[in-house]
Amino acid sequence: MSIDRRTFLGTAGLTALAVAGPAALARLASGSQAGAAGATRWAMVIDLRKCLKDQGCTDCMAACDKAHNVPQIPTRAHEVKWIWKEPFEGAFPGQTTPYTEEVFKGQPVLVLCNHCDNPPCVRVCPTKATWKRPDGITMMDWHRCIGCKYCIVACPYGARSFNFFDPRKYIKALNPDFPTRSLGVVEKCNFCEERLAVGKLPACVEACREKALVFGNLQDPKSEVRELVRTRFTIRRKPELGTDPRIYYLV
Amino acid sequence: MRDRNLILGGLVVFLAVITFPVWYNLAAGSTAKPPELKLPTTEKACVASTAYMRTSHMDLLINWRDEVVREDNRIYKAPDGKSYNKSLTQTCMKCHNSKADFCDRCHDYAGVKPYCWDCHIDPKLVQRSAG
Numbered sequence: 001m002s003i004d005r006r007t008f009l010g011t012a013g014l015t016a017l018a019v020a021g022p023a024a025l026a027r028l029a030s031g032s033q034a035g036a037a038g039a040t041r042w043a044m045v046i047d048l049r050k051c052l053k054d055q056g057c058t059d060c061m062a063a064c065d066k067a068h069n070v071p072q073i074p075t076r077a078h079e080v081k082w083i084w085k086e087p088f089e090g091a092f093p094g095q096t097t098p099y100t101e102e103v104f105k106g107q108p109v110l111v112l113c114n115h116c117d118n119p120p121c122v123r124v125c126p127t128k129a130t131w132k133r134p135d136g137i138t139m140m141d142w143h144r145c146i147g148c149k150y151c152i153v154a155c156p157y158g159a160r161s162f163n164f165f166d167p168r169k170y171i172k173a174l175n176p177d178f179p180t181r182s183l184g185v186v187e188k189c190n191f192c193e194e195r196l197a198v199g200k201l202p203a204c205v206e207a208c209r210e211k212a213l214v215f216g217n218l219q220d221p222k223s224e225v226r227e228l229v230r231t232r233f234t235i236r237r238k239p240e241l242g243t244d245p246r247i248y249y250l251v
Numbered sequence: 252m253r254d255r256n257l258i259l260g261g262l263v264v265f266l267a268v269i270t271f272p273v274w275y276n277l278a279a280g281s282t283a284k285p286p287e288l289k290l291p292t293t294e295k296a297c298v299a300s301t302a303y304m305r306t307s308h309m310d311l312l313i314n315w316r317d318e319v320v321r322e323d324n325r326i327y328k329a330p331d332g333k334s335y336n337k338s339l340t341q342t343c344m345k346c347h348n349s350k351a352d353f354c355d356r357c358h359d360y361a362g363v364k365p366y367c368w369d370c371h372i373d374p375k376l377v378q379r380s381a382g
Contacts, residue, residue: 069372133323141320152286176377179370197325236254 040135041218042115042191043246044205045228050212052103052111060110061085063126063207067192069180071163071170080161082189083112084202091237092249100215104251113138113159113189114237114245121151121160129186136218136246137191147184156241160188218246286356291346298329298342309365312339341372349375 064070064083073079085108089096093111115138122130122138129144130151133225152160166183178194181187192202200206205213216225225248228234234248299311315337318324327335331381335342345351350373358365 113357131321139320143316143320174372174377176374179340179372182366182369193323197323 018026031149038134038136039219041246042136042196043153043216043218043225043248044191045214045225045234045248045250046110047212047214047250048104048107048109049211049250050210051208052107053210053212055108057209059207059209060213062206063203064189066173066175067195067203068178068190069167069171069175070187071165071167071180072172073165073167073170076125078162078164080163080167080176080187081159082161082187083110085109086111092235094238094240095235109249111157111237112157112247113191114157114243114247115189115191117244117246118242120154120243123149124154126150133193137193138188139190139193140186140188142179142181142187145185147186149186151186155188156238156243157245160186161185269338271374286360288356289349289352291348293347296333297346298327298333300330312343312367315339339367340374343375351375 061083065072068082070082071080088100088104088107088109090109091111093165096105115136117132117136117137119130119132122132125146127144127146129141129142129146133139147162149162152162163183163185163249164179168174168180171180192204194199195202202213202215205215214224214228216223218226218229220226228250229248232250234250236245236248239245304311315327319337326339327337329335344350350368
């Protein structure tokens with residue numbers, strides 16, 4: 001019996017599909033790699049009305065910069081940001097209408113890494129220098145970052161910054177308890193994992209005078225963040241992208 | 252064979268030149284002298300034996316680094332049963348408090364340039380800039 005090339009290729013293709021198909025489909029369907037499975041899922045609620053009471057206040061940003069040796073680079077193209085302010089329309093592009101409430105129009109909204117449940121930065125990192133911790137923190141290993149900047153492109157929130165210069169020259173007072181970064185490395189908010197490890201709250205939360213920032217464990221039904229998210233209406237940044245952000249805003 | 256003297260003479264000069272660093276260091280006595288390290292006075296025991304630390308401190312540190320950063324596992328159980336915080340600047344340099352007198356002396360002698368301090372901060376550096 002002879003077999004022509006077309007029949008052979010067709011049969012081979014169908015066989016491969018039958019063998020590998022279901023498994024591949026199951027993997028595709030499972031979607032996000034890291035669900036909220038663990039006993040801890042850190043999250044933050046930002047009360048915008050409280051935050052906007054004093055618009056000149058930069059306590060949280062100053063505390064973060066000090067705790068993490070964040071360099072203060074004057075040129076906008078090269079600046080390094082962990083927590084900063086963005087105009088309302090920029091932070092929530094889908095939430096504005098021509099009649100957007102005047103209280104929010106152009107108002108500075110505090111933004112930081114959203115520690116997404118389905119982080120695109122993690123998906124694209126070629127060296128696993130950024131990954132999802134079981135407690136939900138989108139963590140970075142600066143030792144392993146090769147500075148390819150793919151994560152910067154992937155992040156829809158602009159939460160990642162690149163060190164175009166040696167950052168040490170741009171740090172006024174070095175904090176010896178936390179490392180600086182080096183030239184050619186990406187950095188972003190780490191949800192103060194080094195402070196959580198010793199039972200402290202994130203530096204920004206601790207620094208806020210208005211108590212506008214609430215941090216806690218979403219998996220704990222009695223936690224303050226869970227209570228706020230359950231009882232009040234909150235919005236998140238660009239939820240339509242499917243990144244499942246874990247920074248909630250009370251408006 | 253007319254060039255024998257020239258060749259032998261040349262060889263002698265060549266050998267003298269390429270072995271010059273060896274003779275020079277022997278004469279100066281610098282190779283025989285291992286670097287003098289300033290040992291801490293506050294603590295008697297390190298996190299591991301001196302022999303292990305001398306040969307393998309870099310392995311210990313790189314393991315600490317990966318365990319802390321990637322696994323959030325921060326406590327080191329020493330062979331003597333004590334627990335330590337896995338931290339270069341907060342544990343190691345609490346006792347070995349002078350990078351210049353401890354780390355650098357040996358690294359300079361061995362000709363290695365670890366990049367730990369590109370990011371991690373020598374606590375002395377901060378005191379100097381503050382004071």
